Amino acid sequence: MNLGFIGTGSMGSILIEAFIQSEALEPKQIAASNRTKSKTQKLTDQYPDLRIYPSNIEVALESDIIFICVKPLEFKNVIDEIKNVLLPSQIIVSITSPILIKHLEDQLPCKIAKIIPSITNHECSGASLCMYGNKITEEDKQTLEELLKPISEPLRISEKFTRVTSDISSCGPAFLAFFIQNFVEAAVKETGIPREEATRLASEMVLGTGKLLTSGGFTPETLTERVCVPGGITAEGIKLMSNELDGVFNQLIQTTHAKYEEDLNKVESMFYDSSKN
Known part of the structure; x- marks a missing residue:
């Protein structure tokens, strides 16, 4: 299995390090890209066998499962960049709560999952919140959850409870x-x-x-x-x-939900207003 990470900021790097340190994956099984070169350089200094690519498209081409670890308002640009090279067999995983599964299923030809990690995963503890799109099979769910078990407790939740x-x-x-x-x-x-x-x-x-x-x-x-x-x-x-x-x-x-709704409205506008142009 080859995993891709688009975005190696705080949460992306935590997941990469957790997968490697828990021995769930070897560095050579992971491909990554980031627009800030210093962030990927820091990872390769620690894990020389990690595969770093200059473009998101190359990560998508080289991965079975692709974790997109970017901010909500950067998401549309990323999927616009990679959608033409994705295959129906691949799985895109969003770790960003305001990005809904329907947003991605409307735009991409592949399978969609949303998995919300926690900083506690860095210590191979805490939960991973798992939500799945319509194309994900039970076998796909098992694959993802087996991947997550060494670093967390995978819990299936309803997407309507994402925020809380x-x-x-x-x-x-x-x-x-x-x-x-x-x-x-x-x-x-x-x-x-x-x-x-x-x-x-x-x-x-x-x-x-x-x-x-x-x-x-x-x-x-x-x-x-x-x-x-x-x-x-x-x-x-x-x-x-x-x-x-x-x-x-x-x-x-109430405060976190209000911020979530604000971000969700921006995401909805970004996805659907741009599709009309």
């Missing part, structure tokens, strides 16, 4: 890291504890909590109840956060 599942799986690490950052900064300011020590404690806490919630038999509710002894110190902290954060997470989801 991405909020939790893909945006969630940044939201959680932001919480930890502020927790650490407050601890340093209020007590004088060394920042490195507080950061290490917080990081180990997150790792242990993740294990409790995945393999330890706890849910978020039961874990809170177990730690939060009535009348104790944790209970006072939970009481404070319940009051101060009331409605914040609803607003968070």
